[in-house]
Amino acid sequence: LVRSRQRPKEVLSILALRALVFRSPLLGSAMTVLRAATGTNVRAGVQQGATPASLLRAGAPQRGFTSMRSTAASVMRPTLTAGMRMLGAVSARSRMGLRCFAVAATQVAPPAGAVKEAHGFVLDRQQYVKEYDSHVLLYKHKKTGAELISVLNGDENKTFGVVFRTPVDNSYGIPHILEHSVLCGSRKYPIKEPFVELMKGSLNTFLNAFTYPDRTCYPVASTNKQDFYNLVDVYLDAVFHPRCVSDPKVFEQEGWHYEMDTPEEPISFKGVVFNEMKGVYSSPDSVYYREVQRALFPDNTYRHDSGGDPKVIPHLTFEQFQDFHARYYHPSNARFWFHGDDDPVERLRLLDAYLSEFEARKVDSAVATQALKPEPRKVVAHYAAGDEEGDSKAYVGVNWVLTEEALSVETELALSFLDYLMLGTNASPLRKALNDSGLGAAVLGGGMDDELKQPIFSVGLKGVDPANVDKLEALVLAKLGELAKTGFSATAVEAAINTIEFSLRENNTGSFPRGLSLMLRAVGAWIYDRDPLTPLQWEDALTSFKAKLASGQDVFGPLIHKYLLDNKHRVTVALLPDSELGARTEAEERAALDAKMAAMGPSDVQAVIASTHELKERQETPDAPEALACVPTLRLADIPRTITKVPTDVTSLSGGAKLLSHDLFTNNVLYAEVALDMRGVPAHLLPLVPLFCRSLTNMATETESFVELTERIGRKTGGLSVYTFTSPLRGKPEEPVAYVMVRGKAMRDKAGDLMALVRDLLLTSKLDDRARFKQMVDETKAGLEASIVSRGHSFAATRLAAQRGRAGWISEQMGGLSYLEYIRGLAKRVEGEWDAVRADLLAIRAALLSRPGALVNLTADGATLSAARAPVDELLAALPAA
Ligand SMILES: [Zn+2]
Structure with a gap:
């Protein structure tokens, strides 16, 4: 993780999460770790086939885990009780944030550290941001700007964090190669991989780097002060004095080089970014x-690929690479960010030293605006099929x-x-229309996305018959026209308000640092010379928007017209399969090498x-011990001697169920x-369990349609999801x-509603x-097939x-290659033997529903826990006794 091999689109999709329910929490906290620790089985349960965007939109904390995997693995204890303790531990972390949010809300006078001038910086402006109970100070460095x-x-x-604007006018991938390369040693840390060394003794909670289409971002986070300062220093030295600009070997390793071991062997291209981008370009989703x-964006920097197009990466010279660093990695083109409880004056001193x-200097790095086409x-x-x-x-x-x-x-x-409202859940009208159209296998595109200078809206399907391209376009436009005319139901609007407001106020970023989430939000405006505080201050806008909705004004119709239907800057993109493209691309590369x-x-x-030998020898030679001594390490005294204890109360309930509660x-x-204990489910039905889980929130109950059920979840809770959890002891x-886990969150006064929902889903x-089941099978299949390309390693590991x-x-049965084989067979079974499939689903439910062995895990403050107690008892009483 030290060196993100992240390419722009991955970053986009990660950030799209927060962009969606406008920049809301990335991840549910405890859930993230559980999911991370359990890996693919969980993924199969909830995630399969849905885009990250659609997942967040489903409202529930159903989100990503891959990058958190290693962290989680180290925390994860295999026994259940310890696992549950761990659950609490994660909540404890979010508690800190919540506490500071709630407690300090009254003190708005600027704190003592808010100095007007120190260490070469002058205060430009300061503001108290009530949404995050934070004092925000904007400084300018006098000497460099x-x-x-x-x-x-x-x-x-x-x-x-430090962010540089790094727009490109080619697809050589310079920002991406730089992002990798600056981490390969610097003036003060002249070793091969300072971060890898630093990681060995660091307590960081985040360490990574992102390349966007127009900027490069280097963030770190830690709860340990000394560790934090160490990380900041290594990062500052890395970006301003990297070895890679004077040492072509780093560029060769991270960018590209010719490789040849013996005169007999064919010459080839190698390089970390070159290889990485070849992988990216072989994924149809990425290509799309x-x-x-x-x-x-045919006319501005976004038409290029800042990640690098493997066809042109080998045209990049070392001199161009050096120039790019010299031009853009300069303080006059930098934006810095500090957040947290560390000394604010020390921040200025640390930065000024660099x-x-x-x-x-004047740095021309502004991103040009794409003029809208008439x-x-x-x-x-085409993609290589x-x-x-x-x-x-x-x-x-x-x-x-x-x-x-x-x-x-x-x-x-x-x-x-x-x-x-249009796409947020599977019951939302536009998403539902796409799913029900039978035109494709899975919804594509994240809806609104405002990561770049101009916001976009993007929606479609994958798995479309090439003959149906026009039909899909017509469907989207017709549905938008209909929605502009009819609007949305009052219950749908209420569900949207509750969901969005809940996630904003909860500000639960899971294991993703809150400070980083705020930084990415602010930078989205700052980088375009707009007010960086605007995206953090949503309270007043929310109040006035809710008033507008309440007044009965047609708010959405005019928006659909202005920004979509009447907006002619519209492009229908069709990515068609080409079974010869792969071979042709390979032949072109071979021809270039032969020439x-x-x-x-x-x-x-x-x-x-x-040169090949020299590079390999360098890669294989370890850093000298005296060189490694430059890496700062924590001393025992830097580390607190006590751990944070999470209160856990275990209660045995009548009927053999157990209740764990954490008073936080x-x-x-x-x-x-x-x-619910899954061990009673017959082995041959296990691969069906993930789809059983999804069915519970995606089908009608005895008293409600699927749309009504989804809206009730939106109106009464902060999200609800069903997934599987497996672990060895x-x-x-x-x-x-x-276990099959039903997970949800709600405000205290809705505890009864939450448990009633859980009961209704299960029973x-x-x-x-x-039809809905068939869609989910198709989506799952499409998702699995796409992820084999990009996540082959994890299929192998599973x-x-x-x-x-x-x-x-x-886990393999519910998320690996076996699962894909099963899903392929299931797609056919749903056509021919639906009654048997349904009987299997009912059998899974019968095997799960049992009070003995059931476990309820609650985290909340004492009063909320008390409020939840009767609803929990009621729910358990509804489960069969044996
Ligand atoms: Zn990369």
Whole structure:
């Protein structure tokens, strides 16, 4: 994780999460760790086939885990009780944030550390931001013009970040290669990988770097002060004095180089970013998003790929690479961010130590605005298809750039609501229309996305018959026209308000540092020379928007017209399969290499061989111990001697169920998990369990339609999801624990509603909607097939783990290659033997519903826990006694 191998689109999709319910929490806290620790089985349960965007929109904390995996693995204890303790531990972290949010809300006078001038910085402006109970100070560095946002609050999870604007005018991937390379040693830390060394003794809670289409971001976070300072120092030295600008070997390793071991061997291209981007370009999903961006922004920097196009990366020279660093990695082009409970004056001192070496300079790095085109367009592109089933299908979407001007906070808020209403859940009309159309396998595109300078709206389907491209476009436009006319039901609007407001107020970023979430939000405006505090101050806009809604004014119709239907900057992108493209691309690369080879004399060949050997030798030679001594380490005295204890109260309930409660401050939010023992489910039905889980929230119950059920979840809770959890027991690989978990959160006064929902899902879901089930199977299949390309390593790991214990085997059945095989067969069974499939779903439910062995895990403050007690008893009483 030290060096993100993240490419722009991944970053986009990660950030899209927060962009969606306008920048709301990335991850549910405890859930994240559980999911991370359990890996693919969980993914199969809830995530499969849905885009990250759609997941967040589903309201529930159903989000990503891959990057958190290693962290979680180290925390995860295999026994259930310890696992539950761990659950609490994570909540404890969020408690800190909540506490500072709630407690300090009264003190608004600037704190003592808010100095007007120190260490070369002058205060430009200061503001108290009530939404996050933070004092925000905006400074300018006098000598270089560098800008700093210094956020003062009680968050012990301290965050630092530096962001450079790095627009490109080619697809050589320079920002991406730089992002990798600056971490390969610097003036003060002249070793191969300072961060890898630092990680060995660091307590960081976040360490990564992101390349965007127009900026490069280096953030770190830690709850330990000394550790935090160490990380900040290594990062500052890395970006301003990296070894890579004077040492071509780093560039060769991270960017590209010719490789040749012997004169007989064919010459080839190698390089970390080169190889990484080849992987990216072999994923149709990535290619699709790349084409969309190119089609929407034909005239500005976004038409290029800042991550690098493997076809052109080898045209990049070391001199161009050096120039780029010299031009953009300069304090005058930098924006710095500090957040947390560390000393605000020390922040200025640390930065000035690096900045004062530089002189102010004019850096032209502004991103040009894409002028909106007067006519809609169509773009056809191709991806390299194999001969798997599904490789004859297209990716099709309709896309808009919404505006040339920056949007007001209130408009942005209104568009977020509109986006949520149209696409937020599977019951939302536009998403539902796409799913029900039968035109494709899975919804594509994240709806509204405002990561870049101009916001976009993007929606479509993958798995589309190429003959149906026009039909899909017509469907999207017709549905938008209909929604502009009819609007949305009062219950849908109420659900949207509750969901969005809940996530805003909860501000639960899971294991993602809050400070970093705020930074990314502020930078989204700051980087375009807009007011960075605007995105953090949503309270007034929310109040006035809610009043507008309450007045009965038609808020959404005019928005749909202005930004979508009447906006002609619309591009329909069709990505069609081409089964020969892969071979053609390979042949082109070979031809380029052969031409190079033909042009080389014997001495040139020897030079390439020598250079190959030199690079390999360097990579294999460890850093000298005296060089490694430069890496700062924590002393025992820097580490607190006590650990944070999480209160855990275990109660045995009548009928053989168990209740775990954690009395923690949660600002009146109840976090609940109801876990049903899965070990009674027959082995041959295990692969069906993930879809059983999804069916519970995606089908009608005995008393409500699927749409009504979804709206009730939105109106009464902060999200609800059903997933599987499997883990080996410590020391007993043959004795797995396996649960189906229903997880939800709600305000204290809605505790009864939450438990009633859980009961209705579990006991009264009709599980009879064949069409909906078929959609979920198709989505799952499409998702699995796409993820094999990008996540092949994790399929391999899951397969290996299946050999080593039962828990691993179960996970593989519910998320690995075996699962894909099962899903392919299931797609056919749903057509021919639906009654048998439904009987299997009912059998799974019968095996799960049992009070003995059921487990309820609650986290909340004492009063909320008390309020939840009777509803929990009621729920358990409804479960069969044996
Ligand atoms: Zn990378």
